[in-house]
Structures are given as C-alpha cells and as structure tokens.
Amino acid sequence: MSKVVVVTSGKGGVGKTTSTAALGAALAQTGQNVVVVDFDVGLRNLDLVMGAERRVVYDLINVVQGDAKLAQALIRDKRLETLSLLPASQTRDKDNLTAEGVAKVMGELRKKFDWIICDSPAGIERGATLAMRHADVAVVVTNPEVSSVRDSDRIIGLLDSKTEIAERGGTMEKHLLLTRYDPNRADRGDMLKVDDVLEILSIPLIGIIPESMEVLRASNLGTPVTLSDASCAPAKAYSDAARRLMGETIPMAVPTDRKGLFGKLFGRRAA
Amino acid sequence: MTESLKSPTPIRLRGRSFLAIVLSPELPFSNWLAGLDDLARRSTGFFLGRPIVLDVAGLDLSREALEGLIEELQARNVRIMGIEGARASLLGPGMPPEMRGGRPAGDIEPAEDQAPTEAAAKPPAAAPAAVAAASPASVPQVTTVVPPSPASLLIETPVRSGQSIVFPEGDVTVLGSVASGAEIIAGGSIHIYGALRGRVMAGSVGNPDARIFCRKLEAELLAIDGLYKMADDMDPQLRGQPVQVWLDGDAIKATTLN
Numbered sequence: 016m017s018k019v020v021v022v023t024s025g026k027g028g029v030g031k032t033t034s035t036a037a038l039g040a041a042l043a044q045t046g047q048n049v050v051v052v053d054f055d056v057g058l059r060n061l062d063l064v065m066g067a068e069r070r071v072v073y074d075l076i077n078v079v080q081g082d083a084k085l086a087q088a089l090i091r092d093k094r095l096e097t098l099s100l101l102p103a104s105q106t107r108d109k110d111n112l113t114a115e116g117v118a119k120v121m122g123e124l125r126k127k128f129d130w131i132i133c134d135s136p137a138g139i140e141r142g143a144t145l146a147m148r149h150a151d152v153a154v155v156v157t158n159p160e161v162s163s164v165r166d167s168d169r170i171i172g173l174l175d176s177k178t179e180i181a182e183r184g185g186t187m188e189k190h191l192l193l194t195r196y197d198p199n200r201a202d203r204g205d206m207l208k209v210d211d212v213l214e215i216l217s218i219p220l221i222g223i224i225p226e227s228m229e230v231l232r233a234s235n236l237g238t239p240v241t242l243s244d245a246s247c248a249p250a251k252a253y254s255d256a257a258r259r260l261m262g263e264t265i266p267m268a269v270p271t272d273r274k275g276l277f278g279k280l281f282g283r284r285a286a
Numbered sequence: 287m288t289e290s291l292k293s294p295t296p297i298r299l300r301g302r303s304f305l306a307i308v309l310s311p312e313l314p315f316s317n318w319l320a321g322l323d324d325l326a327r328r329s330t331g332f333f334l335g336r337p338i339v340l341d342v343a344g345l346d347l348s349r350e351a352l353e354g355l356i357e358e359l360q361a362r363n364v365r366i367m368g369i370e371g372a373r374a375s376l377l378g379p380g381m382p383p384e385m386r387g388g389r390p391a392g393d394i395e396p397a398e399d400q401a402p403t404e405a406a407a408k409p410p411a412a413a414p415a416a417v418a419a420a421s422p423a424s425v426p427q428v429t430t431v432v433p434p435s436p437a438s439l440l441i442e443t444p445v446r447s448g449q450s451i452v453f454p455e456g457d458v459t460v461l462g463s464v465a466s467g468a469e470i471i472a473g474g475s476i477h478i479y480g481a482l483r484g485r486v487m488a489g490s491v492g493n494p495d496a497r498i499f500c501r502k503l504e505a506e507l508l509a510i511d512g513l514y515k516m517a518d519d520m521d522p523q524l525r526g527q528p529v530q531v532w533l534d535g536d537a538i539k540a541t542t543l544n
C-alpha cells in the first residue's frame with residue numbers, strides 16, 4: 016500500500032525541500048521504494064539538494080501535459096537505488112499544473128512506489144494546493160518562530176478543507192516537523208519552545224531537527240543530510256522522524272552534537 | 287476584579303444581513319437575456335428596489351463580455367450590487383464590487399402578474415395582490431423558504447488561522463483554540479474552551495446581552511454588539527487568563543473566571 020506524503024509549511028525558507036530530501040533518503044535507506052516529487056514549478060530546488068540537477072531531461076509538467084512518459088522523467092539516485100526524483104520544470108509556471116494531470120501522475124506513481132513524497136512550494140496558491148490535494152499524510156514543517164507557526168496553522172486549515180480526503184469527509188493525518196531548533200536560544204526565550212508550538216498547532220510531533228551547519232553543507236554538496244553524514248545530529252533526527260512516519264514508536268529527544276569539554280565551556284558564547 | 291475597558295468615542299460596527307437575489311447568467315447571453323425579459327414581462331418590476339448579485343462562477347468570460355452583460359442588465363433597470371465568483375482580473379474600477387461568502391437561502395418565486403382584466407375588475411383597496419400588480423414600483427410578493435436552523439453551533443476542532451466562522455443565528459462554542467488570524471462572528475455568545483488568539487465578535491446582529499468566554503485570553507480583537515477592543519487596549523493582567531467579557535452600557539467589561 017503506497018502512501019503519498021506532502022511536505023508543506025505555508026512560509027518559505029523553513030526547510031521543506033531539505034526535509035523532503037532527507038526524509039526521502041532516510042525512508043529509502045530502510046529498503047522502501049521512494050520517489051520525491053518537486054511541485055515548486057518555476058523555482059525548483061529539489062534537484063539541486065538531491066544532486067541531480069545535471070540529469071534532468073523531462074519534468075513533472077512534461078508528464079502532466081503528456082509530452083513525456085513518467086519513466087522518462089524519473090531520475091534514479093546514484094547512491095541509493097530505491098530512491099527516485101521527479102523534478103519540476105524551471106521554465107514554466109504553476110498554471111501549467113492541472114488537477115486532472117496531477118491526479119493521473121499520482122495514480123501512476125502509487126503503482127510504482129511505496130512512498131511518494133511531494134515537496135510543496137511556499138504559499139497557499141495553485142502549486143501548494145495541488146501538492147497537498149492527493150496526499151494521505153502531511154508533514155508540516157515549522158520553524159520555532161511566530162510567523163512560521165501562524166502560516167503553518169493556516170496550512171493545517173487548508174489540509175482540513177481543500178484536500179481530497181477532506182472533501183470525502185475524512186481527516187488527513189498530520190505531523191509537525193520542527194526544524195532549525197536551537198535549545199539554547201529557546202531556553203533564553205529568543206525562540207518559541209517546543210511546547211509553545213505544539214500548544215498552538217495541536218498536531219502530533221514527528222521530529223525536532225536541530226539548527227546545524229551540517230544541513231547547509233549537505234544541501235550545497237547536493238546530498239540529503241541523511242546520506243552525507245548519518246551520524247550527525249540532524250541526520251539522526253531525520254532518520255528517527257522517517258521511522259515514526261513508518262509507524263514506529265521512538266522516544267522524542269532534542270538531538271545535539273556531542274561536544275568536548277571546550278565545546279561545553281564555550282558552547283554558549285559560540286551560539 | 288472587574289476591569290472597565292471604556293473607550294472614549296465608541297464606534298459601532300454592526301453586521302446586518304439582507305436577502306439578495308442571485309442571477310446566474312448562462313452562455314450565450316442573448317438566450318439568457320431573452321429568458322430574463324420573459325420573466326420581467328410576466329412579473330412587472332420584480333427587480334426594482336431589490337439587491338441583486340451576479341454569480342459568474344464557472345463562466346469563461348472576458349472583461350469586455352462582463353462589462354457588456356452589466357450594460358445590458360442596466361438597460362433593463364437591473365442594478366447589480368456585487369459580483370460573485372469572478373476572477374480578480376475581471377473586475378476593475380467602475381464595476382460592481384466582488385462578493386463572497388454567500389450562503390444559499392432557498393428559492394425566490396416571482397409572483398405572476400394578474401391578468402389585466404382581473405385586476406381591473408377588482409377594486410384596488412380590496413385586494414392587495416391587485417395593488418401590487420397595478421403599481422409597478424411596489425415590490426411583488428415573494429415566497430422565501432428558509433430552512434429551520436439550530437440556535438447554536440458546536441465546533442469540535444481548532445479554528446485555524448485564516449478560517450472565518452460566521453453564525454448570525456446564535457451561539458458558537460469551540461472546543462479547541464482559535465488561532466491568530468482566525469475570526470468568529472456570532473449572533474449570540476461565544477464560548478472558547480481553548481486559547482483565544484484570533485478575533486471574535488459576539489452579538490453581531492445587535493444583541494448587547496451576548497458574552498464572550500474563553501479559557502485563555504490572547505485575543506487580537508474582542509467585540510460585542512459592534513463595540514470592540516483591540517489587544518493593546520486590554521488590561522495586561524487579563525492576558526493568558528480564563529476570562530469573561532460582557533457589555534455594560536457602552537463599556538466592554540472583562541473579568542477573570544476564577
């Protein structure tokens with residue numbers, strides 16, 4: 016039984032694309048067949064984060080419009096053969112996505128893969144609503160700050176009204192992924208705490224990703240962080256989140272990189 | 287501790303609902319306008335003095351076509367107060383404003399004009415229907431079927447940012463929280479069993495006895511019967527507390543619940 020997951024947030028720059036790539040790679044590492052789909056038509060980034068930007072020939076729009084077959088547009092990852100990418104078009108815009116075309120592509124992907132992870136664009140317009148439309152599960156990516164939390168709240172409202180599941184009278188399964196979390200700054204009151212965010216959004220937490228240089232470095236190298244250095248704190252947090260998505264119960268912790276004595280002594284000044 | 291949240295110059299913002307007739311034109315317009323002319327012939331003055339909204343949802347229209355349609359309707363003395371279901375690009379200066387959020391309110395049946403001989407035969411004072419038929423400016427009888435509605439609305443989920451709950455018929459109870467950027471407008475009282483972070487307007491149809499209750503007050507705006515208070519005007523001691531808000535004359539009062 017395949018599952019369609021939408022990674023969404025409302026606000027831009029909170030880590031949707033990074034999280035899509037990291038969760039997709041972590042799921043694929045467990046042997047599941049995974050495809051990550053970029054819905055950000057016109058501003059595609061997932062190909063860069065996946066390190067596949069030079070291998071894009073056909074894209075989602077070509078498949079939606081019938082110019083290419085799905086198999087021609089899918090890009091198999093070179094590191095993990097269970098991981099594939101369906102890139103977005105950079106030259107078109109989101110008006111080229113049609114509800115019927117996206118439904119058809121989703122139907123075909125469901126036959127081929129166990130997990131279909133859709134990277135939603137920011138905003139609440141066409142691209143974002145079509146990305147969430149056919150999903151079974153939503154991962155709401157939120158930073159611990161007020162504007163991101165309010166935008167996520169808006170998106171949760173849309174997930175409960177504008178999706179196929181909602182229109183059939185059901186409720187979509189929703190999970191909160193808190194990214195760029197810095198426990199020191201949250202303690203000092205510079206950031207919202209985990210409990211504050213959970214209290215406002217009232218959906219279950221699937222993971223806390225610590226703020227880390229590793230994430231940026233992995234993105235620039237074109238490697239999902241879960242593949243670049245599986246032992247670093249954000250990679251472990253994403254792997255745990257992926258296992259929770261598969262239904263496992265893992266105790267929630269705020270992962271931190273282990274620091275030496277000097278790190279402990281000077282950690283606060285560096286932050 | 288009863289805090290008077292008195293405002294020096296209260297401005298009342300009240301809601302009021304009117305029943306508008308919705309015209310849904312169909313393509314081609316020439317056929318539809320012919321049908322409209324036929325209706326107008328059978329029921330003289332039906333459109334006079336009534337609020338009329340044009341519903342163009344689902345029509346593939348150019349701006350010129352819409353302007354042309356509005357002119358055709360104006361030539362028939364049908365004045366459009368608003369347009370529903372139009373893309374923003376279709377509307378511009380000089381066009382009726384966009385309307386949204388309408389709720390269906392049953393069918394309106396135009397009263398048929400009585401046959402002229404019949405109307406002439408009866409003395410005008412004896413039959414009200416004949417009076418209506420004789421003077422086109424008076425409004426013909428309409429029959430509206432409004433479904434009976436419950437006087438309270440229960441919402442079991444949190445009200446999310448951007449959502450708007452409008453319930454002029456009575457009380458609204460929310461079991462979850464009301465998020466920042468969400469709003470609730472109720473004809474009666476409003477009860478929030480979670481945190482109230484959005485905007486709530488109780489007694490919106492002119493009910494000064496309506497109250498607002500919440501478990502945790504962090505509201506952006508509170509209003510009862512059109513008198514409102516912004517977050518900055520509220521007593522900071524009430525923030526985060528379970529609070530009850532009511533109206534005492536022209537002053538909004540608030541107190542903690544425990």
